[in-house]
Amino acid sequence: MHDMSAPAAHHGAPTSFIRKHVFSLDHKVIGKQYYALALLAALIGMALSWIMRIHLGWGNFAIPGLHLLSSTGAPGNVLTPEYYLQLMTMHGTIMVFFVLTTAPFAAFGNFFLPIQTGAEDMPFPHFNMMSFWVTFVGFWVLIASFFVGDGPTLGGWTQYAPLSAIGSVGGPGQGLGVVLWATSIAIFCIGQLLGSLNFITTTLDMRCKGMSLMRLPLTAWAWFITSVMGLTAFAVLMPACILLILDHVAGTSFFVASNLVINDQVLPHSGGSTLLWQHLFWFFGHPEVYIAIVPGMGIVSHVLITNMRKPMLSHRVLIYSMAALAVLSYMVYGHHMFVSGMNPVSSLAFSFPTLVITIPSTIVVLMWLGSLYGSKLQINSASLFSLGFISMFISGGVSGFFLAQPSIDIMLHATYFVVGHFHLVMGVAAMFGIFAGTYFWFPKMTGRMMSEPLGKAHFWLSFVGAYCIFMPFHYLGIAGNVRRYQAFTDDYLIPLIPVHKFITIAALITGFAQLIFVYNLIYSRFKGPVETDNPWQGTSLEWSTATPPPHNNFGATMPVVYHDPYQYSVEGASSDFVMQTSPEKINNPNEEK
Amino acid sequence: MSKRYNFAAVLSAVVLICCGALILNQNVNAAGEGKITGTVKLDGPAPHMKGIDMGKDPYCAKAHANDPAHLETYVVGADGGLANVVVYISEGLSGSAAAESSATEPVFDQKNCMYTPHVLGLTVEQKFKVTTSDQTTHNIHPLPNPMTGNIPWNQSQPPGAAPVEKSWKAPEMIPVQCNIHPWMHGWFAVVKGPHATSDTKGTYTISNVPAGNYTVTAWQEAAGTQTQKVTVAAGGAGSANFTFKPK
């Protein structure tokens, strides 16, 4: 066990390359490592989505070199139905776990949470280092499933039992593939639990002088709320994965019912509960959606405030709304299971809190819109992506009205409507949050600016492209287009194939735009213009320290905080913005006293 | 330089010897080997074979619109001849003859949502092809007993897809099925040495049998196995007729 009592930054600055850049205890290095892992995972996930989209648009199109990935999965470079599902499962798993959880939460949170709270480091740096390396191992365990046995699992990222629990009789990838999947996710859970432990303790105990909880920036609050969700959600997913592995390798019957017959053979399991897996999974799964999106809300608010030169209408209301989302997210998970065979009365019981969750979401959107009013909005890549986030969040959010109602869910469940909904609201919106954070914080993380023209090109293609991809998903869903199909052979689906072709083209173009981002990221890291400590004239603590921040974040003297986080355009102040560390006396009636 | 010449010389020698061996081998076969022939019959009236309802897949249903498909557990000809019986030499073969595998590559076709042939006789390690003639996707899912060393596989074959080429490691009667069309059932009969499968008249001919005393086994997927002793003279023909009772 790690020494729980060690105060932060008791570790001196490392000198060897390994301790500095590989097994580093420094939260900033760990944050960058998480970012790099997320970037790699995102590129793999995107490549998988390209392959899937091409297959959905032009089923017989041979993608050169694909057989190198799997000669049985893609004979003649054309995907087989099972390999499509296998790639789809990997796309979902990689994106949800290793991109949407790691990038906005673990990567940015690690880098900036201690700085924004005025801490020297996380309280348990060894746990923090373990958190990353455990996640790293989890990622490669998952990737390994491409190359062992008959490939990765085809059960979808939700991995419904009993298909996932019966072993290789279930189909290709259901043998070793599922075991690797569940192992990878269980490992990932451990990593995120260690991370959440650090995040929560940092927020509660490591704040510098004068940094009351309400003086924390919205990003810090978002990460704090996310880590509380992560702590509870991943602590439930891990035991579920352990039970799944046991069903698989030890022949237990947690999830596999009696008398199941496959290939004319009765399976040896008995009495397991099919719905148990779904309950455990979605108890994690729904908060996971908020784990992906709440950090984005924080980042977007933070970026917008700086670029609007005014604080949010109400700091507290935003915090309370995010907290309400977190609490409600545990009460609504059953809306994923309306037609699962669960008691129909509980469907109604889950429906109402789901509808209620639109209230805090609406408040958050109204806060953003109301704060835009009367602002001095500056347009740059970071603020464009933030505004794009709001647009995407609205578009993805309104479709939630439909899916929250069990009666309409009868028609829309498991169709592309659902796919469109969650891609917009937790995929694209969360990605836009990551992009906004990247453009905004890149100068602090590296000391250099990213290229604005490239950033804007990236934004325009991504914004229009994402709508071209995911809006039509909703139309397909309304027309009854079932998801997780590798080809559309049903009579009523054939007329929809042109829509799929359109989406494929849009997806390829949008994917290309992401390569611009990657180029921008790498080019600017080495060749971008060198920036000052506070290029955006921000007020929170990360802008009062040097760029890049020294090993203990603030150098010789630790900061003292005198103000609320966002003192912009304060009347009577000496400049447009008053930093949190500035002892200047200002007359702001809204500031906490 | 000289090393390379040496290598080339050795290589040519090896190739020559191999060719010679192949030619000699064929000569021996042609000169000294006989065959086993016979007829397989079913005792009593042909059992009722259930019709297959292909309503699930319009392509399949259309293919059988005028010619309803039936189960192929017993395919009985006009005069009681039983088809799809695999007859093979189960005892008496020398090691080399048993290990011998045929050079031809048999084809297991998926046609009109049925397997053609219903039973495919194969020798161990013999390569075979699974092809599809249908405009609908099939998945080929052989279910060998894992204890035998044969590895199960399960692979989809969409219309127009390239043939799947495989072979089996150990002798076994392996059921094969298509999960997409649950009625599609067939067999890979993997045996050692020469074998034959009876046609709709019930007749079969095992060729390339060296002279000797043998035990011949006939296997039918539902009725089981029967054995007989047969003697084959050099260049001559042995005979073994079988009669199965439906189970």
Add this chain to the structure above:
Amino acid sequence: MAKIFAVTIILIAIASAVPIVMHMWPMPQDISTHGALIDEQYADTMLEAGISFLASQFLLAFFIWKFSAPRPGERVKNFPGGATGLVAAAFLLVGTEVLALGVFGTKAWASVYLTPPAANAVPVQVQAGQFAFYFRYPGPDGTFGPIHPEQISEANANFFGLDTTHDQDSKDDIVAAEMAIPVNREIHLLMHSKDVGHSFFVPELRIQQDFVPGLDVSVHFTATKVGRYEIVCTQLCGLGHYNMKAYLEVKSQEDYDAWIKQQSALQ
């Protein structure tokens, strides 16, 4: 740049709404008695969601257009009424909206799931397995024979594992690969999964229900229009998932009786 962005948002919002308003890819036609309630609920929700969507996107675009222009010397302004007004509005407007949707939606849901099937409903059993549906009718005795899992044999076309030599109830059971039902009569569909999770979805019937392995569930519905419809599987069940389907034949009572007779002869 900001103005182009604002215009883009408006154009995208309008373009997104057009296919919905024009019914370019409409819901499949409804052939069920309970479907009207669902469709109505859907239309109401679409109206409210559509208004929320357009209003917020337009507002976003308008504010971006208006407040991105440099206004030197001018101070930032606060939204009139501040946060309190907006929070109250959210609670009132959205709160009432979702409460109304929830309450009315309950009615539609209840009509499908919280009512017992009629006593004279036609019982049909559907069994889902990788990757086909099979349907069973109880025959003249009105009773389904028991399923013997160990006797299930696709090779012998005994998809339900019926023991017709011993079980009296099984002897007259009719098994078919497509589902024929009489029009305008309530159907009590008993759902049994042979192996893994599947789902029974007929868009036209406004029925979607998962099969729960190990637990038989049932739904009931009445079809009102003669025709041939597709039953598709919507729960990922393996490699043949996309191909797992069957046909629903809604027939007039005479045609249905004839079909039953014909199927009975084929058993």
Add this chain to the structure above:
Amino acid sequence: MATTLPEPPKIERDRLPSQGSGNGGWRNLVPASADPRQVKDYSPPPASTGIWVGLAAITMTFAAFTSALVVRQGGAPDWRHITLPPVLYLNTLLIVASSVTLEIARRRVAAFMGGLKDPAANPARWLFVTLFLGLSFVAGQTYAWLQLKAQGFGLATNVSYSFFYVLTVAHAVHLVGGIGGLVRVVGKLNKSVLRRSTLDATSRYWHFMGVLWVYLLFLLWMKL
């Protein structure tokens, strides 16, 4: 094993507001231009918060196992009653006793750190007793598993046994973590670098393992 204690361990650095980070407190606003040293409200050491956060996660994990057990029992035709190995009750006594001895140890060490240097009362002695009891508990659990195994009741024999093994092994794994923590405490005590918060956090964890075990035993006894 004798533990040499040249000097009392260092007392935790008092977290005065003028030092380093970690003094945010809950509501200690520094008035603009005011003297930051006026602030008196400061945060607890991270270890005391951290341990509660960690225990919350462990609670969630076992809550998940519990709900799995309840749901699984709910619709199961194959739920069978099993007899718990009697050694479990002895183990319960061991773990409860270990909590008591740890509490004695904690008070002694705390007093020792407070300056009451009594060479006759080696403060580590009770820690060793606790460690011994903890290891005996693990040994007792192992005995229970072996006993069941010998009777032919494996993990997959019946779902009741599955839950029995899963819950007891999961608890034992967590308990072994606690043993590691105690070993660390002893090591730090020897090197005179033990912090009060480390000791408190470790003992809280250990007590929690005891409570968790009693809960699990009750659950298994009632449900299985």
